[in-house]
Amino acid sequence: MMHILIQIWKWLMQPKLWRFVGFVSSIVGLLCYGLSSSFNYLFGDWNLLKIFLYSVFSLIISLIILFAKTWQHSTSLRFKAHAAFLVLTITSLYSFFFDKVMNGKPDAYSLLSCAAFAIMLLSLSRKTQCGFEVDLLYFFLGCLIVQLMKIKLQLFIVGAGFGYLIIILRSSFSSIDVVIYNEDLTSPQDENLVIIEVNSDSLQLTSTDIGSSMVEQLSNYVKALRQENSNIIEKLGDDSGFIMSDPDFMIKALPTETIDNLHKTAKLMVSAGFEKDFSDVYISCRKECLVECLTRLGFKKLNIEDIQMLSWMEIEDGLKRWIKASKLALKILFPTERRLCDRVFFGFSSTADLSFMNVCMEFTLQLLNFADAIAIGSRSHERLFSVIDMFETMRDLIPEFESLFRDQYSLSLQNEATTIWKKLGEAIRGIFMKLENLIRRDRAKAAVPGGGLHPITRYVMNYLRAACRSRQTLEQVFEDYGHPLKEYPKIDDRMSSSSSLSVQMDWIMELLESNLEAKSKIYKDPALCYVFLMNNCRYIVQKAEDSELGSLLGDDWIKKHTAKIRQYHVQYQIRSWNKVFGLLKVKYNGSIPPKGVAKVMKKKLKSFNMVFDDLCRVQSSWYIFDEQLREEIRISIEKLLLPAYENFMARFHNIAEVGKHAEKYIKYETEEIEARLNDLFQGSSGSTGSRKRS
Structure with missing residues (x-):
């Protein structure tokens, strides 16, 4: 007897059996429902369009039941949630309209369709784990019980009994994992x-x-x-x-x-x-x-x-x-x-x-x-x-x-x-x-002492240098995912001739330069404004030149910004030293008496000493981090200042009215002028923060 029960159980466990049962049940259920009075109440009399649509719908449902095994191991929680919501919505709407129009007793087709659908969903629950099939199973079992009760209250027992059988059968499928009969042992005493x-x-x-x-x-x-x-x-x-x-x-x-x-x-x-x-x-x-x-x-x-x-x-x-x-x-x-x-x-x-x-x-x-x-x-x-x-x-x-x-x-x-x-x-x-926004929002709170390097310059340049060590990866990212900068001016032109990463770096450099130019306006002294710009631009070029960043920005970018440094240098010199150079120029004609010439030159020399002292005192506290740039500026000043000063002093000595009293007015010899120039841009204790370079 046990052997027979085990064989029956194994037969019930076969997936092919439940695939066939589910397929047949779906056909019977859909056919009976199409012939039922409830369908007629809900959808009206049949016509060619309804027959076609219902046939297509029935075919789809039957094929889904037949091939439902492909859903067996779906791991998509979103799919399950959507399916459960769809089932809830459809069954709720169906219940509302069904209760509204079904005042009389249901016919046999309605009963058969509910029973067939319940068996179909029992089969589906054996093959899938989507969740909604169990909800639908309970729904159709409930519909069957309600319809039987409308026919006769005592038929509740029949509906409940059928529902209990279906639910217990499904529970047995889930709770009993395996029952194996060892077919290799043929004698009854070896059965286990x-x-x-x-x-x-x-x-x-x-x-x-x-x-x-x-x-x-x-x-x-x-x-x-x-x-x-x-x-x-x-x-x-x-x-x-x-x-x-x-x-x-x-x-x-x-x-x-x-x-x-x-x-x-x-x-x-x-x-x-x-x-x-x-x-x-x-x-x-x-x-x-x-x-x-x-x-x-x-x-x-x-x-x-x-x-x-x-x-x-x-x-x-x-x-x-x-x-x-x-x-x-x-x-x-x-x-x-x-x-x-x-x-x-x-x-x-x-x-x-x-x-x-x-x-x-x-x-x-x-x-x-x-x-x-x-x-x-x-x-x-x-x-x-x-x-x-x-x-x-x-x-x-x-x-x-x-x-x-x-x-x-x-x-x-x-x-x-x-x-x-x-x-x-x-x-x-x-x-x-986010880096771009950081640069845009880095407002100038206080001027960097001595016109030195601004922290934002050091941070951005070192950040980009480090980032460009992963140039290949960044190029892949910006090429594969498009470019976010097309709304900005002139970006389209640059993108046509450069890689997306090059455009990105160029754009960040442009933002940084605009930010620094805005910060330079904090300085009240125009000359110091250009020292600040020289410092930061020089740092940017140097950091770009010896890294992958420079190759991304290109030689033309390097040349353009090197020329910018020269322009800042010229502007610094104009705003700072042109006044000094002007004091060493003496223009007069023979109509001015010797005493007048002497007086003019004494006045100019006195003004020169005072302005030169003031410039050297102030600019010795300014700071230029790059020694080569500092030397270039000093040499450019010397080339203009020393010859002019020597020429002025020679003419000053030749004025008879000055004569042996010339030394009384002369404060600096040429060597002393040169020594004072060597002290420029060394920075003071107040600008030590700007001296740091990395």
């Missing part, structure tokens, strides 16, 4: 009943005859596999560098005998109709291995909200572990799992694909969640280099994602990885836009 229970926390295998059952063999093989997992994990913790250098290490470390035994057991259980149950046991074992690997690598299991609550220091520390874990997972662990699944489930490719996806999915989603949290997190400019590291890691691993997650079950993981990789690229662009 085996139950495998898969628990989310631990794997429990029980059997009425452990010594001879198939499940004992499976238990032993799983234990052996776990032991090998432990050995591999120990090796992973001791020398992950060795493992990375040998991608086949893990598959080699698993004994061939253990894999072959698992394959034989899988073949027996799949043939007996217990494919899912063996797969669950296998998945549980392999997931334990991956979780332990993740723990060994120090990578914590966090959701996106948890990650976004971490400090940036914690995120940077986690990023290093994430990079290590991602490379090891995609290059070593997952390929090993793929090969192992293919060998254990050889001949059952669909089961191999599904098992591989279930083994790797949780681990993969943890890695992707971390990357996603960084991609959608703060666009603060100090995060650029960490996001670039993550972007480059994802970029290098995309081929592995495409190679490993290519089947129907795991394709969503590949798509998710690609989506997050693109998000990281968008985050990089967003960070550059």
